[in-house]
Amino acid sequence: MQHHNDILQRYPEVLVSLRRPKCCRRVLRSKKGRLKKEKLCVKRLQSALFNAMDASRKVELFTCPLCRNVLKGPVTVECGHTFCYGCLAENCDVCVICDTEITANRCVNVLVQDLVDKWRDRNKIADNSIPNTTDILGIQPRYHLRSGFAGLQISDENTKSIRTMPNVVEKSTRKFTIAIRNAFKEAETIKDTAIKNCWNTITATDLECILCSRCIFDPITTACGHTFCKGCLTRVLDHGLSCPLCMASLSLKDYSRGTTVVLDQAIRFLLPKEYNERLLIDLKEAQMLNRNSDIPVFICTNAFPGVACPLYVYEPRYRLLVRRCLLSPTRRFAMAAKEDSGEKFVSYGTVLEVKDAVSLEDGSFILTTVGVRRFRVLSRGEQDGYDTAKIQVIKDTVVSSDKLPELITLHHKVYTKASKWITSLTPKVLAEVERLIGKMPRVEKNWLSLPDGPSWTWWLMPILPLSSQLQVVFLSTTNLEKRLRAIDKMLERMEIRMKSLERNTCPLSEDASDSCDSERTIEIPLNN
Known part of the structure; x- marks a missing residue:
């Protein structure tokens, strides 16, 4: 029963209007009296129906939230709401809709x-008033419409249902609700068609983005008054803070401007086909990616499996990479160090997964990522300015049963030595290490079967004095015993x-820099 009462709860004025005439509760014996009652019921119901719809309209195209009239000198503020220039002058501090602070710099929204x-x-409207539903549909006592909207009228079938409502109300609330729902459904269709006819001067060409030449999607209006797709504008701002149309200087706040509500509503309502096509195109592009x-591939540094890798992303190409990564279902990208000679980046790296992302006002990001798996590069490519690669995930080779006892003993020995070294660090140094990459992991019960071996070995990589080249060697090896x-x-x-530092001497060489360079004493072959 709750399902059938939705209409009555949404438009209580209709039921109140129907119950006003006292004659609705009397049985009229004459045919003439019954016909008069039916006509009176139709008149009151249809009048209440359109008045109720007009009072609760969802689509008010290009109207000012303050004066409720068609916008005159439209100004779109930071949050995306649009007001008349004169109305905004009287309410200049905050947006009356969302309480967002409004700056003094106000330019007219050129597109609107x-x-x-x-x-x-x-x-040919001289003032800035907007007609209501009754004006648009031209409801008259005889229920004919004005010539501008001839043919937009409630069907005979629904009219017949409405005429029988006085008797139906007393017999069955369910039948009454079904009849009134059908009437409202048809009336809403009539209203939508009338409003579209009223605004049919607006075409798909009028609402194209100047940057991508497609229907504007998620429209953003800059401080200078020009409107673009949010994605298009963001990519432009990545490379410079100026309007791509008039070259006016923009600020970092233009990254976080809200969607222009009046344009978004108009596009969805007036151009549903074009809007859905643009939405489908964006979905297909995302699926292709x-x-x-x-x-x-993010070319920066070496990352390691299971180890946190905090990143501050500010370069334009990597901003785009991160935005696309955050929209993907996996939220993953590859991290590789820069190659000193030949290729742009090294042949071994780690796939990172984004755990948390903070978007800053200037379009940059602060990322919390964790290493997932090691990889080897098979081929290299490029996509919209950033590097890409076909990769092959690598894992440790299986240890034979005859070597397991020796490997377990070696693992216990090295883990004990590593734990002792970690505890020997000063509290300040240890706190900084744990802040960046977390605490040293415990030994997993199944460390022998893990594809990258025990996590604690990789946790040591960022804090041991290893060169970038030697870190890549560690990433490439698939032999746990060698690592x-x-x-x-x-x-x-x-x-x-x-110990030598404690004695202020270095016994290995007269050159302290050479003697303390432990990187030269470790060699791990790339071929396993």
């Missing part, structure tokens, strides 16, 4: 002004170095 001027010229076997022996050798060198 052009559309409203075009509408006024066609309708997700289906693409190439993964975007453990290399870490053991490094820790021994660190211990010797710490």
Whole structure:
């Protein structure tokens, strides 16, 4: 029963109007009296129906929220709401709709002004008033419509249902609700058609983005009054803070401006076909990027499996990469260090997954990412300015059963030595390390079967004094025993170095820089 009462709850004025005439509760014996009652019921119902719809209209095209008239000198503020220039002058501090602070710099929304001027010229309206539903549909006592909207009328079938309502109300609320729902449904269709006819001067060409030449999607109006797709404008602002149309200086706040509500409503209502086509195009482009076997590559530093990698992203090409990554279902991209010679980036790296992202006002990002898996580059490419690659995930080779006891003993030895070295760090240094990459992981129960081995070995990589080239060697090797022996050798060198620093001497060489360079004592072949 709740389902059938939705209309009555939405438009209570209709039921109140129907119950006003006392004659509705009397049985009229004469045929003439019954016909008169039916006509009176139709008149009151249809009048209440359109008045109720007009009072609760969802689509009010290009109207000012303050004066409720068609916009005159439209100004779009930071939050995306649009007001008449004169109305906004009287309410200049905050937006009356969302309480967002409004700046003093106010330029007329060029696109909205052009559309409203075009509408006024066609309708030859001198003032800025907007007709209500009754004006548009031209409801008259005899229920004929004005010539401008001839043919837009409630069907005979629904009219017949309405005429029988006085008797139906007393017999069945359910039948009454069904009849009134059908009447409202048809009336809403009539109203929508009338409003579209009223604004049919606006065409798809009027609402094209000047940057992508497609229907504006998620329209954003800049401080200078020009409107673009949000995605198009963001990519422009990545490369410079100026309007692509008039070259006026823009600010960092233009990154975070809200969607222009009046244009978004108009596009969805007046151009549903074009809007859906643009939405479909964007979805297809996103799917193509997700289906693409190439993964975007962030060329920066070496990352490691299971280890946090905080990033501050400010370069234009990587801003685009991050935005697309955040829209993808996996939220992953590849991280690789820069190659000193030849290729742009090294052949081994780590796939990162975005756990948290903070978008700053200037369009940059602060990312919290974690390493997922190691990879080897198979081929390289490029997409919209940033690098891509086809990759192959790599994992450690399976250890034979005869070597397991030796590997377990070696693992326990190196882990104990590493834990001892970590605890020897000063509290300040240790706190900084844990702030950046977290605490040292415990040994997993299934560390022998993990594709990248125990996590603690990779946790050590960023804090050990290893060159970028040597870190890549660690990433490339698939032999856990070799990595453990290399870490053991490094820790021994660190211990010797710490003891020599305590004595203010370095016994390995007269050149302190050479003697303390532990990187030269470790060699891990790339071929496994």
